[in-house]
Amino acid sequence: MSEASTARKLQLDGVHNIRDLGGLLRDDRRTTRRGRAYRACGMDGLSAAGEAALLRTGVDHVIDLRSPAEVAAIPGPFHTHPGRREVSLFEGLAPLAQCLRQAPQAGLANRYILALKQAPAQFARVFRLIAQPGDRPVLFHCTAGKDRTGLIAALLLALNQVEYEQIVQDYAATATLGADLLARLRARALLRGDEPALVEQALRSDAATMAQVLTWIDSHHGSVAGYLSATGLDADSLDRLARML
Template sequence: MHATTTAAALSGIHNIRDLGGHPLPGGGVTRSGVFLRGDALRGLDTAGLRALLDGGLVRILDLRSDMEVAEGPNPLAGHEVIGYRHLPIYNGLATIDAMTKTHPDGFDMGLRYRAALGDCREAFAAALSHLAEAEEGATLFHCTAGKDRTGLVAALLLLNAGVEREDVVADYAATATHGAGLIDTLREKARARGSDPAHAERVLGSRPETMRATLDWLEQAHGGATAYMRTIGLPDETVSRLRTRLGG
């Protein structure tokens, strides 16, 4: 599977993409069939599962909260071929509602991303370590929509591999196209709950400027993604392995 893989190509699945195919500064592209980013696979059907297996999927890393997993278990948890690991990445992070009250005039998802990278360091370190230790074959990491928690992990992996900043931003923003069906469903649910439409759009959107602001913060606060990985405790060997696995 390639970076341009869409839900249409994987029946029953929204917003799943291979991190392969991104240009590298020294020539070549990131390796396909190593890391996949996606949503919770709630709509997975037989054809979609066959496509994932044929594409070499061997492991899943579920980044959702305990409550999200209880309400909608990953359909491949317990699969006889595909290994499954649940590792909540936002545990202890303030809720969106709490952050909105703290920033009533200026909340956006970039604020949440920066808070997550700062407050959930141990969880990010555990997730990245797990990805580095994965056996040969493809590992899918996912949250609910495949946009926020998944987008942050994907950005760290791509930047560490040497992918240019604007390509990382474009990968994040692609959820607006690849995950449109799922985002529309979440938008309808927010509307049914009586959420403010403008607030819902800020939460559900994947605007390029949101990721740009996050990458600015990573650079200013830590010196970039690779330095951030070391700051949160990843040894050089793990950082190097992540780079080699994806960057070739």
């Protein structure tokens, strides 16, 4: 994990793995703008002081990528916020454990690629929502802030010409920056009786996983912009997204 990843993490009381997508190196050697987009976990441990600090960043546009069942179980601090929108990004996909059992060598990369292929409408909706705020900062999150959030972050960064090495390292940073949260999720899963080997695989965030996903997008769609165009995302939204950071 780079020092840059640590520097982008928001130090908020009671929560882990919320970070700014600013400060990452682009292909033109400039860096992405800070304070425009934040990636986050479920934030269920966020204290009142932490929530106030997060709101002081100017975030008032929140996209919740979790399933309805996850939201019902742990609503989170933004559940009643007027700027919150829900998009169940992995809606309709086979359960994660089933996916991992069927293709153990492919692991999470296979899961992400299946999501890109099977849920294009959800991806299009998320990026339409991200493109809407104008100058308002946006925050998107799931439960761990790793898989669904990691995919959306990777695509948004790629649209903004961030170097692929930077993108995959941002994905991998969750293993360290979100270690405490991942430990809690591991304990919950094991208590439910989930298979230990599958739990460990599900909680990984190896750089090679996101590198494989980006390679698949480029080989099948030419670029992230090509993929999102294929989902039906309009050119105006793509242009705004490409200039966002």
